[in-house]
Amino acid sequence: MLIDQTHRKWFLGSVVGLALATVVYVPYSLNSPQGPKGSSVLGLIYGSVGFAFMLFAGLLGLRKKFPVWRVGRAQTWMRGHLWLGLVSFPLILFHGGFHFGTQLTRVLMWLFVFVFASGLLGAALQHFIPRIHTAQLPMETIYEQIDRVRGQLAQEATRLVDQCCATLEGEVSGASERQRAVAASAGANWDVTVASGLQADEPTSNELRQFLLTEMLPYLEKAGPRGVRLGTAAQAQAMFRHLRVLLPPNLHSQVDDLENICLEKRQLDKQNRLHRILHGWLLVHIPLSYAVLLLGAWHAVVAIRF
Amino acid sequence: MSQRTRTTKTLAKRIDLQYFARPHPFRRWRLWLSVGVPLIALGWVVGQRAEGGQKAYSSGPLAHSHAVFTQQCGLCHVARTGAFFAHVSDQACLTCHDAPVHQPEQTFTPQCSSCHVEHQGAIRLAATSDASCMQCHANLRTRDGQPHYAASIGGFDRQHPEFSVLAPGRTDPGRIKLNHYVHLQPNLMGPNNTRVEMSCDDCHRATGSGETWPYASTELHSAALKLTSQDLNQRGSKAPMVPPAFAWHCAACHTLQFDNRFGNAQVPHDKPEVVHAFLIKQFGEYIAAHPAAVHEVEASNRELPERARIPRVARNASEWVEFRVEDAEHLLWLKTCKQCHTLNFTGGPLPEVAKSSITARWLPHAEFDHQAHRAMACTACHTRAPNSRDTADILVPSIQICQQCHREQGPMKESAEGRCFECHQYHDWSKAKRTKGRFSIPELRGTARLRMPKN
Structure with a gap:
C-alpha cells in the first residue's frame, strides 16, 4: 500500500x-x-x-x-x-x-x-x-500463474527451436526465395545439391537443439536462476550472440525470440523473488x-x- | 528484432482462469501457520495450567520473603466461593502480618498492596516508594485537624524539616554534667593515675558490639548493670548506641573511694539510701574489728568542701560510726557525686539525686544505624562534639549533614538511600499482635490444595 x-x-x-x-x-x-x-x-x-x-x-x-x-x-x-x-x-x-x-x-x-x-x-x-x-x-504475470507461464515459455522455446532446426535441416518451407531458387537448380549444376541450395546445416541444427536441451529447457522449466548460465543477463547475452554468429541471418529473428523468452523468464524469477519479499x-x-x-x-x- | 507479440489477448490466454480456486503453497502456508501458531500459544497456556501452577499468569517474581509461596497463588489471591475475582485483600496480608495501624489520628489508611507492591522481583517489600508516604505527608491531615508533625514533606532532600530535637531553644534534658571538650583533651588523668587520651568510641558504641569497655569498672555492681536492656533492644534491627552508664564508661576514672581506712574500696554507684546503708555497714564492721579506734582522734587531711576541719572524738562505737559515715557522705555528696550528679538537699538526712534523664533515642520517630556508618569518623557528623562544654548542648548532627550522602534517588544517583523507609517505619511493630499460623508446608509450597478458612 x-x-x-x-x-x-x-x-x-x-x-x-x-x-x-x-x-x-x-x-x-x-x-x-x-x-x-x-x-x-x-x-x-x-x-x-x-x-x-x-x-x-x-x-x-x-x-x-x-x-x-x-x-x-x-x-x-x-x-x-x-x-x-x-x-x-x-x-x-x-x-x-x-x-x-x-x-x-x-x-x-x-x-x-x-x-x-x-x-x-x-x-x-x-x-x-x-x-x-x-x-x-x-512482463510480470499473476504470481500464482508463474509456474504455468514458465511451462508455456518452455513450449514456445521448443517450438521456435524446432522451426529453426527444420530450416537448418533443409526443409523448403523454411528457406528464402533465393535459397529455393538455388535448390531448384540442383542437378543443372553438378556441384549443387538440393540441400546445399537450401543451405542445410545439420551440425548447426544439432548444436541448436543441444542448446535447447541443455541450456534453455532446464532454465525455463525450473524456477529461479540457480546454477544456470541463462539466469544471468550478461551470460545469456553472450550465448545468444554466439547463436547469432552460428545461425544464418534469416533465423536471427527466432534467436531474438528465444532471447526474449529468457528475458521474460528472468523477469518472472525476479517477480517471484520480489513477491516472496513483498508477502513473505x-x-x-x-x-x-x-x-x-x-x-x-x-x-x-x-x-x-x- | 523479436517477433513475439504480447497483446492483452495473448497474455490472457496464458492464464488459467480458475487459478484462485486452487490452493497455492504460499496461501496454504499462511493458512496453516495462522491456525498452527495460535494453537501452539493456546497449547502452551493449557500446558501451564495442566502443570498445576498459575505461575504463567504471574506479573513478576515475588519478593524474597514471599518467593517460597510462588506456586500457591491462592494464598494471597483468595477467591471467594463462586466469585470470579481473586484480588489480594488486606485480610490475606493480615493472616500472617498483623501490621499495627500507623497513627490513630490518620484520616486515610491505604491498602497493604498499594504500598507493598508485590511481583516486582526480589526486592524488600518494606522498601516502599516515597510517593506512598507522600499520599498523606505531602499535605498532612489528621482527624483532630492538628498535625503533630510537619504538615508538608516532599522528600528527604527536597522538603524535609530539620530534626525536631535541633529546633531553636531545645536543650539536652540530661542532668549528668558532662563536658565533651574536657573528656577529649589529651593527657587526661586516667585509671590508676595513668595519662590517657579518650576517643568517642571509648564511651559510645552500638549495642551488641561485644567489645570490652576501656573505662569500665573492674567490679561491675549489679545495680549499674540494670542497664535498660529494654532500651537496648527496642527496634533492635538497627543497633542504637549504648546509653552511657557509670559502670561501663566512667568507673575506671571516677572512683568512689570514701575513707582511707578502706584503701581503694568504693561505695556502690547507687541511690543515697543504698550508699548510706553500705557506709554504716562498712564502718560498723571496722569498729567491731578495731575497738581501739573509737578513741583515736581523727586527723583529717582531706579537703572536705564547705566544712570546717574540726576533729571530733567519739564517746562510743556507734557515735564513731555516725561521725565516720557523716564524714564519708560529706565527701561523697559534696564532691565525688556532685562532680557529675545534681543533688537536691531538700531537708532530709540524705540528698535526692536528680534523674540522669539521658536520652537513649534522640530521633524517636526514626531509626539510625551507627554500625552502617562505621566508615566515618564520629566527628564527621557530630561536628560540635569536640568543642561542647555544656551538658545542654544537643550534639545530634543536622539533617544537612545527612543530606550530603542520602538522596531520594539513592544508589541510582551514586548516593546513599534517601527514601522515607530508610529512617522511618510505617507500622509500629511494638504494638503487633501474634498471628496464628494455619497452613501446612505442602499448602504453602503449592503441592497440596489450599484449605480455605470456614468463615
Whole structure:
C-alpha cells in the first residue's frame, strides 16, 4: 500500500492521539507511587484502547474474506489497520509501564514486538516494492500463474527451436526465395545439391537443439536462476550472440525470440523473488497476530481476575 | 528484432482462469501457520495450567520473603466461593502480618498492596516508594485537624524539616554534667593515675558490639548493670548506641573511694539510701574489728568542701560510726557525686539525686544505624562534639549533614538511600499482635490444595 498524501488524516490523527497519550502518561508515570502499572485505572485504559486497536487491526483479515460486506471501503480498513496498529504498540507499552512482565505477559509482549516489527517492515515493503515491479518487470504475470507461464515459455522455446532446426535441416518451407531458387537448380549444376541450395546445416541444427536441451529447457522449466548460465543477463547475452554468429541471418529473428523468452523468464524469477519479499512477512505477521490476540484476550481475563 | 507479440489477448490466454480456486503453497502456508501458531500459544497456556501452577499468569517474581509461596497463588489471591475475582485483600496480608495501624489520628489508611507492591522481583517489600508516604505527608491531615508533625514533606532532600530535637531553644534534658571538650583533651588523668587520651568510641558504641569497655569498672555492681536492656533492644534491627552508664564508661576514672581506712574500696554507684546503708555497714564492721579506734582522734587531711576541719572524738562505737559515715557522705555528696550528679538537699538526712534523664533515642520517630556508618569518623557528623562544654548542648548532627550522602534517588544517583523507609517505619511493630499460623508446608509450597478458612 502506497503511503502518500491520502494518509494525511490518519497520520495526523495517530500523531495527535499518541501525543495525547504521552502527555497523560508522563505525569502519571512520575506520580504513581510504585511506578506505572497495568492494573491502575490509566494502565487499564491504555491496555483497553491498545487492545481495541489491535482487535480492529486483526479484523482486516475478516474484512478481506468478505469483500462484499458493506462495512466501509477496503482502503479505509487498510489505513485503519496500518495506523491504529502502529499506535497500539506504544499504548500497550504505556499500559505495562515499559515492562514486559513475566511468562504470559513476556511471551505476549515479545510476540507483539515481532508483529509490530513485521508490520512496519511490511508497510515499508508494500510502499517501495510495487514501484520496482512497475519499473523493472514489464512482463510480470499473476504470481500464482508463474509456474504455468514458465511451462508455456518452455513450449514456445521448443517450438521456435524446432522451426529453426527444420530450416537448418533443409526443409523448403523454411528457406528464402533465393535459397529455393538455388535448390531448384540442383542437378543443372553438378556441384549443387538440393540441400546445399537450401543451405542445410545439420551440425548447426544439432548444436541448436543441444542448446535447447541443455541450456534453455532446464532454465525455463525450473524456477529461479540457480546454477544456470541463462539466469544471468550478461551470460545469456553472450550465448545468444554466439547463436547469432552460428545461425544464418534469416533465423536471427527466432534467436531474438528465444532471447526474449529468457528475458521474460528472468523477469518472472525476479517477480517471484520480489513477491516472496513483498508477502513473505505476512507468514510471520498474520499467525503471530492471531496468537497475540488470543493470548491478549486471555491475559485480560486473567488480569481482571487477579 | 523479436517477433513475439504480447497483446492483452495473448497474455490472457496464458492464464488459467480458475487459478484462485486452487490452493497455492504460499496461501496454504499462511493458512496453516495462522491456525498452527495460535494453537501452539493456546497449547502452551493449557500446558501451564495442566502443570498445576498459575505461575504463567504471574506479573513478576515475588519478593524474597514471599518467593517460597510462588506456586500457591491462592494464598494471597483468595477467591471467594463462586466469585470470579481473586484480588489480594488486606485480610490475606493480615493472616500472617498483623501490621499495627500507623497513627490513630490518620484520616486515610491505604491498602497493604498499594504500598507493598508485590511481583516486582526480589526486592524488600518494606522498601516502599516515597510517593506512598507522600499520599498523606505531602499535605498532612489528621482527624483532630492538628498535625503533630510537619504538615508538608516532599522528600528527604527536597522538603524535609530539620530534626525536631535541633529546633531553636531545645536543650539536652540530661542532668549528668558532662563536658565533651574536657573528656577529649589529651593527657587526661586516667585509671590508676595513668595519662590517657579518650576517643568517642571509648564511651559510645552500638549495642551488641561485644567489645570490652576501656573505662569500665573492674567490679561491675549489679545495680549499674540494670542497664535498660529494654532500651537496648527496642527496634533492635538497627543497633542504637549504648546509653552511657557509670559502670561501663566512667568507673575506671571516677572512683568512689570514701575513707582511707578502706584503701581503694568504693561505695556502690547507687541511690543515697543504698550508699548510706553500705557506709554504716562498712564502718560498723571496722569498729567491731578495731575497738581501739573509737578513741583515736581523727586527723583529717582531706579537703572536705564547705566544712570546717574540726576533729571530733567519739564517746562510743556507734557515735564513731555516725561521725565516720557523716564524714564519708560529706565527701561523697559534696564532691565525688556532685562532680557529675545534681543533688537536691531538700531537708532530709540524705540528698535526692536528680534523674540522669539521658536520652537513649534522640530521633524517636526514626531509626539510625551507627554500625552502617562505621566508615566515618564520629566527628564527621557530630561536628560540635569536640568543642561542647555544656551538658545542654544537643550534639545530634543536622539533617544537612545527612543530606550530603542520602538522596531520594539513592544508589541510582551514586548516593546513599534517601527514601522515607530508610529512617522511618510505617507500622509500629511494638504494638503487633501474634498471628496464628494455619497452613501446612505442602499448602504453602503449592503441592497440596489450599484449605480455605470456614468463615
